[in-house]
Amino acid sequence: MNKSFLKKGFIASMLTGVLVLGACSSGDGNDEAADGQTVVDIFQFKVEFKDQFEQIVQDFEEENPDIKINVQTVGGGNDYGAALKSSFAAGNEPDIFNVGGPSDVDEYRDYLADLSDTEAASQALEGTLDGVEQQNGEILGLPYNQEGYGYIYNKEIFEQAGVDAESISTYEDLEEAFATIDSQKEELGIDAVIALPAKELWVMGNHLGNTFFASDFDNSIVEAYEADTIPLERSQELKRMLDLQNEYSVQPVLSLDYSQQVEQLFSTGRVAVIQQGNWVYPTIEQMDAEFAENNIGMIPIPVDGLEGHLPVGVPNYWGVNKQSDEEVQEAAKQFLDWMYTSDTGKDFVLNEFKFIPAYDGYDEEQIADPLSKEVYKYSQEGNTIGWVFLGTPNGWQEHVLGAEMQRYLSGDASWDEAMESAISQWESARK
Amino acid sequence: MKNKSLSFWLFMTPTLVALALVVFVPFVYGFIYSFSDWNGLHATEFLGLDHYVNLIQSENFLSAIWFTIKFAVVSIVLVNVIGLGLALLVTQHLKVSNLFRTVFFMPNLIGGLILGFIWQFIFVSAFDSAGRLLGWEFLQGWLADPTTGFWGLVILNAWQYSGYIMIIYIAYLEAVPKELIEAADIDGANPFQRFWKVTFPLVAPAFTISMFLTLSNAFKMYDQNLALTGGGPFKSTEMIAMDIYNTAFSENNMAFAQAKAVVFFILVAAVALTQVYYNKKREVDL
Numbered sequence: 251m252n253k254s255f256l257k258k259g260f261i262a263s264m265l266t267g268v269l270v271l272g273a274c275s276s277g278d279g280n281d282e283a284a285d286g287q288t289v290v291d292i293f294q295f296k297v298e299f300k301d302q303f304e305q306i307v308q309d310f311e312e313e314n315p316d317i318k319i320n321v322q323t324v325g326g327g328n329d330y331g332a333a334l335k336s337s338f339a340a341g342n343e344p345d346i347f348n349v350g351g352p353s354d355v356d357e358y359r360d361y362l363a364d365l366s367d368t369e370a371a372s373q374a375l376e377g378t379l380d381g382v383e384q385q386n387g388e389i390l391g392l393p394y395n396q397e398g399y400g401y402i403y404n405k406e407i408f409e410q411a412g413v414d415a416e417s418i419s420t421y422e423d424l425e426e427a428f429a430t431i432d433s434q435k436e437e438l439g440i441d442a443v444i445a446l447p448a449k450e451l452w453v454m455g456n457h458l459g460n461t462f463f464a465s466d467f468d469n470s471i472v473e474a475y476e477a478d479t480i481p482l483e484r485s486q487e488l489k490r491m492l493d494l495q496n497e498y499s500v501q502p503v504l505s506l507d508y509s510q511q512v513e514q515l516f517s518t519g520r521v522a523v524i525q526q527g528n529w530v531y532p533t534i535e536q537m538d539a540e541f542a543e544n545n546i547g548m549i550p551i552p553v554d555g556l557e558g559h560l561p562v563g564v565p566n567y568w569g570v571n572k573q574s575d576e577e578v579q580e581a582a583k584q585f586l587d588w589m590y591t592s593d594t595g596k597d598f599v600l601n602e603f604k605f606i607p608a609y610d611g612y613d614e615e616q617i618a619d620p621l622s623k624e625v626y627k628y629s630q631e632g633n634t635i636g637w638v639f640l641g642t643p644n645g646w647q648e649h650v651l652g653a654e655m656q657r658y659l660s661g662d663a664s665w666d667e668a669m670e671s672a673i674s675q676w677e678s679a680r681k
Numbered sequence: 682m683k684n685k686s687l688s689f690w691l692f693m694t695p696t697l698v699a700l701a702l703v704v705f706v707p708f709v710y711g712f713i714y715s716f717s718d719w720n721g722l723h724a725t726e727f728l729g730l731d732h733y734v735n736l737i738q739s740e741n742f743l744s745a746i747w748f749t750i751k752f753a754v755v756s757i758v759l760v761n762v763i764g765l766g767l768a769l770l771v772t773q774h775l776k777v778s779n780l781f782r783t784v785f786f787m788p789n790l791i792g793g794l795i796l797g798f799i800w801q802f803i804f805v806s807a808f809d810s811a812g813r814l815l816g817w818e819f820l821q822g823w824l825a826d827p828t829t830g831f832w833g834l835v836i837l838n839a840w841q842y843s844g845y846i847m848i849i850y851i852a853y854l855e856a857v858p859k860e861l862i863e864a865a866d867i868d869g870a871n872p873f874q875r876f877w878k879v880t881f882p883l884v885a886p887a888f889t890i891s892m893f894l895t896l897s898n899a900f901k902m903y904d905q906n907l908a909l910t911g912g913g914p915f916k917s918t919e920m921i922a923m924d925i926y927n928t929a930f931s932e933n934n935m936a937f938a939q940a941k942a943v944v945f946f947i948l949v950a951a952v953a954l955t956q957v958y959y960n961k962k963r964e965v966d967l
Contacts, residue, residue, distance in 0.1 A: 332930045335721040357720065357933070449913055504825035504914040505805050645931035649916070656915040660826055679932075 797908020
């Protein structure tokens with residue numbers, strides 16, 4: 251009797267244990283909201299400014315005690331997309347989340363509220379809403395910031411080599427500058443003129459590619475999103491630029507990655523130029539603050555007929571979940587408005603996030619770093635090339651165009667073969 | 682079947698429920714989704730076998746399968762040969778045996794991603810410097826072309842996994858009765874014959890296990906692939922798992938990726954079951 255009693259007791263306690271475990275997992279880890287508070291869940295992707303973002307959220311909560319905001323940050327790029335998708339699929343939908351461009355907007359169409367009544371939307375700089383504006387005038391996202399890329403160069407090396415970077419505007423100028431620097435490699439103490447990180451599909455496919463195919467779509471991300479095919483009219487120019495970078499690059503390019511390019515080679519002065527954007531600034535600053543502050547500049551990638559134009563665009567948007575409660579949506583909009591249009595928010599955006607603002611009414615003098623300043627200048631003057639690469643078929647710009655460029659560099663395919671294959675894959679994706 | 686009592690099922694329930702929830706149910710869902718236009722959020726249309734037809738024509742998928750098979754064959758052979766070799770070495774009753782065992786097993790304790798990045802550094806930077814110093818060209822430019830990418834993955838996998846497989850072989854080698862070896866010795870068998878005719882058949886069960894493990898491990902590899910080559914250059918070193926992931930999350934083609942995953946499952950299951958069946962037949966009982 252005693253034995254069977256023990257046995258039963260054991261089973262009972264096991265089952266209780268299982269039940270307790272099960273019950274625990276259903277409660278979520280969020281801080282409990284006080285009575286009457288509106289809770290807004292934010293799911294965002296920019297790992298780089300997680301701490302600063304949480305700080306601004308805290309400031310907002312202090313000003314608005316009736317709103318409680320939970321922030322969740324998940325790593326950049328693909329991981330965010332996957333994580334966002336699973337949280338929607340699991341029914342654990344955030345109230346504010348990020349969308350990258352027209353294809354994300356289409357996919358999450360049912361979940362994106364119209365934000366055209368927000369103050370931030372009315373302050374957004376021209377062109378920064380292109381990716382999220384619908385034909386019926388609805389605005390489904392608010393731009394994070396602006397980013398731009400070009401050739402970032404080491405001022406000291408250029409000076410020593412006797413090359414004036416500011417006067418480089420055409421392809422021929424650039425070629426000559428590279429050749430001049432290359433001929434003095436020994437004296438300048440550099441490994442090569444440039445570092446082409448051909449391992450990074452996004453550097454080639456997204457950025458270099460975009461510079462030369464934006465004009466195919468009149469710089470419009472929407473036009474790119476709707477196009478059945480890509481003409482690649484500047485295919486030869488793209489080839490010429492890629493060849494030039496490859497010729498003067500540290501070899502082998504196909505195993506060279508972003509961190510080698512920016513940290514190991516450029517920040518330490520082993521190459522004179524890299525093709526990158528203003529987002530590399532914090533990295534270079536960490537490596538060598540003085541160098542970052544005084545010794546780097548950015549010039550546009552020369553495109554025939556578009557000399558002096560810098561590719562500037564909005565990498566990401568904030569979306570507000572339409573399926574959330576009305577009051578939560580209002581609170582979400584209030585937060586976004588406050589972040590981008592209030593004085594406290596503006597100060598934070600410039601000095602803590604170190605963003606290039608995508609909105610009017612910012613004091614440009616306060617823009618923190620030289621690269622961002624340069625990008626903002628081009629953006630103000632309207633000398634920009636659009637970012638259309640987020641309007642290509644999903645993944646095309648990296649996994650097709652970038653990969654085909656790798657194939658060409660490795661000698662596995664001729665340029666024409668590679669580009670024909672890229673075009674046909676665009677067409678089959680858009681069928 | 683006395684053990685299939687009420688308490689048996691009571692004890693089994695938690696495990697069965699967990700297994701069903703995280704393995705069987707998603708598996709069935711995934712299977713169903715592969716016939717639809719599911720985009721990760723909702724499915725609107727039943728497409729029948731469309732995805733499977735496209736899949737046979739998908740160059741990327743076919744080349745990923747081919748690459749994975751090549752990788753699996755080479756790494757299974759290498760891992761098992763090295764694993765058995767190491768096991769033989771550390772069962773020789775040398776003084777440093779225990780130290781060796783620990784050292785050989787250690788790579789297995791490091792996560793795949795970290796290993797991938799460590800080896801990336803070795804292949805790209807260390808190999809390059811060594812090659813430049815010694816003037817050996819074949820050490821330069823690793824991971825920059827498909828061939829070195831392939832061998833890089835094989836070396837990484839063999840290095841990481843041989844120690845683990847070694848442990849399995851050690852267990853079986855130590856269980857081989859000394860009398861049999863001695864008897865063979867007295868009968869005039871030379872060391873090679875002793876190994877080949879006596880020890881080898883007795884450790885055959887270890888082959889079944891080891892080959893099954895290395896096989897499924899090679900087929901399902903993802904993190905080392907991601908960290909070491911990222912599938913590059915131009916997708917030439919992309920293995921099936923990575924191709925499926927990219928289809929799902931970069932190209933946003935969830936249902937198509939699901940169809941690929943189903944084919945992948947069938948492939949792995951078929952290969953693994955065949956292998957176990959044949960190896961089982963060759964085992965010798967004491």
